[in-house]
Amino acid sequence: xxxxxxxxxxxxxxxxxxxxxxxxxxxxxxxxxxxxxxxxxxxxxxxxxxxxxxxxxxxxxxxxxxxxxxxxxxxxxxxxxxxxxxxxxxxxxxxxxxxxxxxxxxxxxxxxxxxxxxxxx
Amino acid sequence: xxxxxxxxxxxxxxxxxxxxxxxxxxxxxxxxxxxxxxxxxxxxxxxxxxxxxxxxxxxxxxxxxxxxxxxxxxxxxxxxxxxxxxxxxxxxxxxxxxxxxxxxxxxxxxxxxxxxxxxxxxxxxxxxxxxxxxxxxxxxxxxxxxxxxxxxxxxxxxxxxxxxxxxxxxxxxxxxxxxxxxxxxxxxxxxxxxxxxxxxxxxxxxxxxxxxxxxxxxxxxxxxxxxxxxxxxxxxxxxxxxxxxxxxxxxxxxxxxxxxxxxxxxxxxxxxxxxxxxxxxxxxxxxxxxxxxxxxxxxxxxxxxxxxxxxxxxxxxxxxxxxxxxxxxxxxxxxxxxxxxxxxxxxxxxxxxxxxxxxxxxxxxxxxxxxxxxxxxxxxxxxxxxxxxxxxxxxxxxxxxxxxxxxxxxxxxxxxxxxxxxxxxxxxxxxxxxxxxxxxxxxxxxxxxxxxxxxxxxxxx
Numbered sequence: 052x053x054x055x056x057x058x059x060x061x062x063x064x065x066x067x068x069x070x071x072x073x074x075x076x077x078x079x080x081x082x083x084x085x086x087x088x089x090x091x092x093x094x095x096x097x098x099x100x101x102x103x104x105x106x107x108x109x110x111x112x113x114x115x116x117x118x119x120x121x122x123x124x125x126x127x128x129x130x131x132x133x134x135x136x137x138x139x140x141x142x143x144x145x146x147x148x149x150x151x152x153x154x155x156x157x158x159x160x161x162x163x164x165x166x167x168x169x170x171x172x
Numbered sequence: 173x174x175x176x177x178x179x180x181x182x183x184x185x186x187x188x189x190x191x192x193x194x195x196x197x198x199x200x201x202x203x204x205x206x207x208x209x210x211x212x213x214x215x216x217x218x219x220x221x222x223x224x225x226x227x228x229x230x231x232x233x234x235x236x237x238x239x240x241x242x243x244x245x246x247x248x249x250x251x252x253x254x255x256x257x258x259x260x261x262x263x264x265x266x267x268x269x270x271x272x273x274x275x276x277x278x279x280x281x282x283x284x285x286x287x288x289x290x291x292x293x294x295x296x297x298x299x300x301x302x303x304x305x306x307x308x309x310x311x312x313x314x315x316x317x318x319x320x321x322x323x324x325x326x327x328x329x330x331x332x333x334x335x336x337x338x339x340x341x342x343x344x345x346x347x348x349x350x351x352x353x354x355x356x357x358x359x360x361x362x363x364x365x366x367x368x369x370x371x372x373x374x375x376x377x378x379x380x381x382x383x384x385x386x387x388x389x390x391x392x393x394x395x396x397x398x399x400x401x402x403x404x405x406x407x408x409x410x411x412x413x414x415x416x417x418x419x420x421x422x423x424x425x426x427x428x429x430x431x432x433x434x435x436x437x438x439x440x441x442x443x444x445x446x447x448x449x450x451x452x453x454x455x456x457x458x459x460x461x462x463x464x465x466x467x468x469x470x471x472x473x474x475x476x477x478x479x480x481x482x483x484x485x486x487x488x489x490x491x492x493x494x495x496x497x498x499x500x501x502x503x504x505x506x507x508x509x510x511x512x513x514x515x516x517x518x519x520x521x522x523x524x525x526x527x528x529x530x531x532x533x534x535x536x537x538x539x540x541x542x543x544x545x546x547x548x549x550x551x552x553x554x555x556x557x558x559x560x561x562x563x564x565x566x567x568x569x570x571x572x573x574x575x576x577x578x579x580x581x582x583x584x585x586x587x588x589x590x591x592x593x594x595x596x597x598x599x600x601x602x603x604x605x606x607x608x609x610x611x612x613x614x615x616x617x618x619x620x621x622x623x624x625x626x627x628x629x630x631x632x633x
Contacts, residue, residue, distance in 0.1 A: 065433045065458045065461075066432075066433055068458070069436045069437055072440060072444075073440055076444070134427075134428035134432065153429065154436075155434070155439055156435070157436055157439075
């Protein structure tokens, strides 16, 4: 997992800082985006092995970005991360490689990211 | 609501139990029947209640200037039962004499009353005929050989249901007007002259048939209107539930996000204590800010739930009247502060789906805010209730200073207040309550010198 690069997309700067701290310690190269615009730029730049994507990004929906990623030739695995469990009912969310409910305990998110990265190798 | 039967000039008596069409008997004068049917049809055009439709037609059956029967009953088919639905007329000879004497004394012409049905009259007839209608209800096969056309039945009639009705009413000559839906009976009108024992004429029988058809059309129409109203209410309830779910999603997100962030940062600090004092201070600041945000959202959630509990019952509300009442309450206060408060609403009623207490609280909040904005001096508040084809719009505009910059982006977001010590939840509460009613809120300062808040509700036509 040491050479992997994960893009975290969340409109909450605090979460991005938390992710950067925690996942950097795991040896993961962390990139962050506070909007879908920034996320698209990061993906276009290449080198992303997985994306952790918030669903509600202000007025934007992470699910639309998930569809874009799935439609692109270089399909990058996506882990959805959201505060609201009911988004699992949205069929769009089934396209994701993982689905994690936001929590102060990042154990599940770390495990899911690890699983997704290993599966992509 | 009855009158004595009169013999129609030029008519001949019908033979009991046998339809008379085609027997060559002289009929009731056609122009009189046409006039009666027209009059009833005009009255039925504006009827939206099956009971009123039944009352209208039965009055035409029993009025002296109508068909002149002593009493009449309407039964509706429900499954395999013919159920007594409405009746007009006296229960006994003594009651008949009493009612008819009163009609004469008061110079009441019953047929004229069908143009303006009133609940009190209907309630009297409903109560008077309730017991008899229960007795008339009949379960089982209600068909008989002569069921297709109106006929006059006598005791000993072969049909079980007709025999039951004859027995129940102790009728010597009973007019039976079947109302069919294809091959199945849809309903029936029964009428007789149990007091006067006046003969029944073929013209009267034919006119009774015509009125029966008019009744069926009107009841079907009224039922359709009722069903459409129920559909509209169900749709409103579904939209209401949808709004609540979406609000719950939003609140869950807004509440859980800062809590998860605060917990995550705190857990990380505990697991890997930082020696960098600046970093530590910044992280703790983020934890504090996240918890504070969660507290604010929690207060909004509690406030919103309280509002929803109160506004959970939406109904058809005359919006103009509700808004005018609130404006009237504020007018003396506005006057004492030198503020001119006007309220415009059209003369016609504007009906929308809303909860009256919630709507009044929202309008109170907007007018209260407008007064607050004009606290420094004289000015004007314009309240208006307007309508489009599908919406009712309530506007509260004031000539005070524009909103503070912090509020302009989304004044309904909450958390920012123009008042000293205000929670900033007032406008957020307005939005939550209006959305719970399936409505929307808006704000604009496009008209120079005016700050305008808008509530939009779905109009019922």
